[in-house]
Amino acid sequence: LFVPTITTGSTSQQNTLLRDHLDKKSSHQFHAPPLLWGVVSPSSLRRGTVLMSSTDEHHQPSLFDASEFDSHDATENTAFFEDVESEFDSFDETKPTSQDEIIETTSSITMDYADNALTDEEVRILDDREERLFNYINNTQKVESCILVGVEDLSAQRKANKALRMQQRESGDLATTLDDISLSWTLEESMTEMRELIKTAGLNLGGEITQRLQEVNPRTYIGTGKVKEAQQLLDEINEKLDHRNEGTCCTVVFDAELTPGQQKALENVFNKKVIENDFLGSDNDEVVKVVDRTALILDIFAQHAKTREGKLQVDLALHEYRKPRLTRMWTHLERQSGAGGVGLRGPGETQLEVDKRILRDRILVLKDKIDNVQKQRDLHRRGRKKGGLPVLALVGYTNAGKSTLLNCLTRAGILAEDILFATLDPTTRRVKLPGYKTHPEVLLTDTVGFIQKLPTQLVAAFRATLEEVKEADVLVHLVDVSNPCWRKQEVSVTNVLEEIGAGDKPIVRVFNKLDLLDSEDAEMLKYEAACSEDFSVAISSLTGEGLSDFVAVVEDSLSDLLVPVELELPYSCGNEVNLIHEVGSIEVIDYREGGTYVMGRVPRSLAMKLDKYSVGNIEGAEPNGETEDEIDWAALGKGRHAKKDASY
Numbered sequence: 001l002f003v004p005t006i007t008t009g010s011t012s013q014q015n016t017l018l019r020d021h022l023d024k025k026s027s028h029q030f031h032a033p034p035l036l037w038g039v040v041s042p043s044s045l046r047r048g049t050v051l052m053s054s055t056d057e058h059h060q061p062s063l064f065d066a067s068e069f070d071s072h073d074a075t076e077n078t079a080f081f082e083d084v085e086s087e088f089d090s091f092d093e094t095k096p097t098s099q100d101e102i103i104e105t106t107s108s109i110t111m112d113y114a115d116n117a118l119t120d121e122e123v124r125i126l127d128d129r130e131e132r133l134f135n136y137i138n139n140t141q142k143v144e145s146c147i148l149v150g151v152e153d154l155s156a157q158r159k160a161n162k163a164l165r166m167q168q169r170e171s172g173d174l175a176t177t178l179d180d181i182s183l184s185w186t187l188e189e190s191m192t193e194m195r196e197l198i199k200t201a202g203l204n205l206g207g208e209i210t211q212r213l214q215e216v217n218p219r220t221y222i223g224t225g226k227v228k229e230a231q232q233l234l235d236e237i238n239e240k241l242d243h244r245n246e247g248t249c250c251t252v253v254f255d256a257e258l259t260p261g262q263q264k265a266l267e268n269v270f271n272k273k274v275i276e277n278d279f280l281g282s283d284n285d286e287v288v289k290v291v292d293r294t295a296l297i298l299d300i301f302a303q304h305a306k307t308r309e310g311k312l313q314v315d316l317a318l319h320e321y322r323k324p325r326l327t328r329m330w331t332h333l334e335r336q337s338g339a340g341g342v343g344l345r346g347p348g349e350t351q352l353e354v355d356k357r358i359l360r361d362r363i364l365v366l367k368d369k370i371d372n373v374q375k376q377r378d379l380h381r382r383g384r385k386k387g388g389l390p391v392l393a394l395v396g397y398t399n400a401g402k403s404t405l406l407n408c409l410t411r412a413g414i415l416a417e418d419i420l421f422a423t424l425d426p427t428t429r430r431v432k433l434p435g436y437k438t439h440p441e442v443l444l445t446d447t448v449g450f451i452q453k454l455p456t457q458l459v460a461a462f463r464a465t466l467e468e469v470k471e472a473d474v475l476v477h478l479v480d481v482s483n484p485c486w487r488k489q490e491v492s493v494t495n496v497l498e499e500i501g502a503g504d505k506p507i508v509r510v511f512n513k514l515d516l517l518d519s520e521d522a523e524m525l526k527y528e529a530a531c532s533e534d535f536s537v538a539i540s541s542l543t544g545e546g547l548s549d550f551v552a553v554v555e556d557s558l559s560d561l562l563v564p565v566e567l568e569l570p571y572s573c574g575n576e577v578n579l580i581h582e583v584g585s586i587e588v589i590d591y592r593e594g595g596t597y598v599m600g601r602v603p604r605s606l607a608m609k610l611d612k613y614s615v616g617n618i619e620g621a622e623p624n625g626e627t628e629d630e631i632d633w634a635a636l637g638k639g640r641h642a643k644k645d646a647s648y
């Protein structure tokens with residue numbers, strides 16, 4: 001027989017009680033095995049979680065009173081039952097068993113327990129309580145199910161290809177056309193990524209729908225027929241879930257960025273029944289949510305944000321996302337006011353205005369707070385710069401293995417997981433690169449991963465975090481070569497880097513997860529890395545393969561950073577001047593008697609080559625006083641011959 005009671009106390013207390021009780025179980029020699037076991041406290045009910053549960057022979061989650069039955073004195077526990085009852089009130093519409101009844105039942109249970117002789121009425125009450133608690137827990141513990149809708153937007157593809165062709169015609173470089181066109185993501189690739197995102201967000205994928213469209217439907221994004229199909233799919237899934245008593249599927253995830261209008265229109269269609277029922281005063285139906293790609297990513301970020309800074313930034317992004325979508329929350333009020341007729345119309349709008357203002361204020365406050373955080377970051381960074389250590393930022397697509405590499409090099413203990421966006425907050429570590437001769441240490445920063453079509457709200461909100469990337473001396477771009485889409489991912493990352501103004505940083509390309517490739521592919525990539533004109537290297541952060549090459553390439557890249565120069569080049573050196581234009585930056589150029597005077601910055605290797613034309617001090621003082629850095633860089637170049645020398 002099942003005796004559900006609720007107990008208060010901390011988790012550990014309850015666990016101890018439960019353990020004790022379970023130990024005693026055998027000695028009690030129950031006549032009938034308990035159907036359900038476990039612990040529920042009022043606070044756990046409020047959170048919708050069971051603090052601890054064991055399983056019975058049916059492997060069901062369970063409820064159990066961990067406190068000793070016989071120690072429960074009815075009067076002593078009045079306050080406790082009041083608590084319990086208010087808990088019942090808060091989660092169940094139907095009025096729960098009255099307090100007296102509960103006390104009465106519990107005391108009679110206490111008395112009769114040993115005899116296992118409950119009256120029918122008591123059994124009914126207990127059953128009732130059991131069911132309500134059980135349903136509640138079942139519903140709140142259930143994994144949220146969703147369906148995924150993807151669209152192959154042929155018009156967007158056409159546009160993208162056209163833009164590309166235009167661009168190529170202008171630059172006169174037609175050779176790469178085919179390659180580049182195949183760099184746009186196919187529907188299936190995009191859907192695969194969405195499935196990962198859905199899994200990471202903790203959603204269960206119930207079904208999928210796709211559509212090829214010449215033009216997207218401006219109102220509902222997908223065609224009207226497809227909306228119906230989605231509705232049917234939802235119904236079918238819900239029927240199955242219902243059958244297994246597994247809750248409902250009421251989330252529709254779109255592999256697209258929907259406009260607020262489209263989102264609202266879609267929700268209206270999906271919730272037609274609920275809206276109608278609402279007028280009749282019944283709200284038993286689950287409301288269908290429409291979630292677009294941006295909302296899904298924001299949700300994952302919200303779940304993963306750990307530090308104050310991360311939370312503030314996610315909060316800002318969420319507020320910015322919700323601002324234009326605010327009206328949706330008030331549809332209900334608008335309807336009510338509309339239904340009220342003349343004179344009553346409008347309160348919904350007013351509320352909306354108030355709400356918009358609150359949101360705007362909140363956004364300002366958040367921005368202010370983030371500004372403060374950013375100032376602190378700036379300070380830290382300046383401090384680090386003073387230290388003169390070169391700063392490397394690990395960048396790359398989400399799940400590329402950035403945190404794993406940092407852990408591997410430093411044992412930093414950063415959470416590295418096979419989920420998307422595991423890292424949101426930058427972590428910087430001093431790293432002694434093994435075998436790195438010219439500079440004892442570098443600073444290595446792990447950063448948030450990128451994704452194709454990164455939501456603009458996120459890029460804007462994560463300004464402070466992304467600043468770390470912008471301020472780095474060299475970017476270490478990790479690519480997960482075990483992912484079939486890695487070349488496209490690489491392009492996406494390059495695009496984001498450009499978007500945040502870090503596109504011109506020196507980059508070390510790291511082909512990671514080599515261990516997951518078959519040996520032939522691995523050799524090919526190693527070969528590609530070795531032949532590459534850029535700084536490239538193939539490694540496995542998991543097995544450590546190629547890490548010494550990695551250090552060597554990083555070293556090369558650091559030696560190749562720009563250094564200040566002041567030169568006077570003979571007029572016969574036209575090529576050299578062009579080269580400086582190309583690979584360096586020129587601050588002053590003057591055509592003098594003796595030749596072309598150039599003041600600017602060039603890669604160290606080139607500076608060494610042009611040393612003979614130097615008129616200033618090649619490691620000379622920087623006008624803006626950032627000398628410390630430069631002197632350190634100068635020291636860097638001496639130890640090793642720059643790899644790129646040959647190309648000049």
Ligand SMILES: Nc1nc2c(ncn2[C@@H]2O[C@H](COP(=O)(O)OP(=O)(O)OP(=O)(O)O)[C@@H](O)[C@H]2O)c(=O)[nH]1
Nearest residue numbers: 399400401402403404416417421422423449513541
């Ligand atoms: N087999 C293999 N797995 C790897 C390698 N590097 C990383 N991984 C795995 O890839 C997954 C993602 O690694 P993370 O280090 O969390 O990736 P990340 O780039 O930091 O990802 P985010 O922080 O989410 O952007 C983890 O499960 C790692 O164990 C590797 O070289 N080989």
Ligand SMILES: [Mg+2]
Nearest residue numbers: 402403422423
């Ligand atoms: Mg990470």
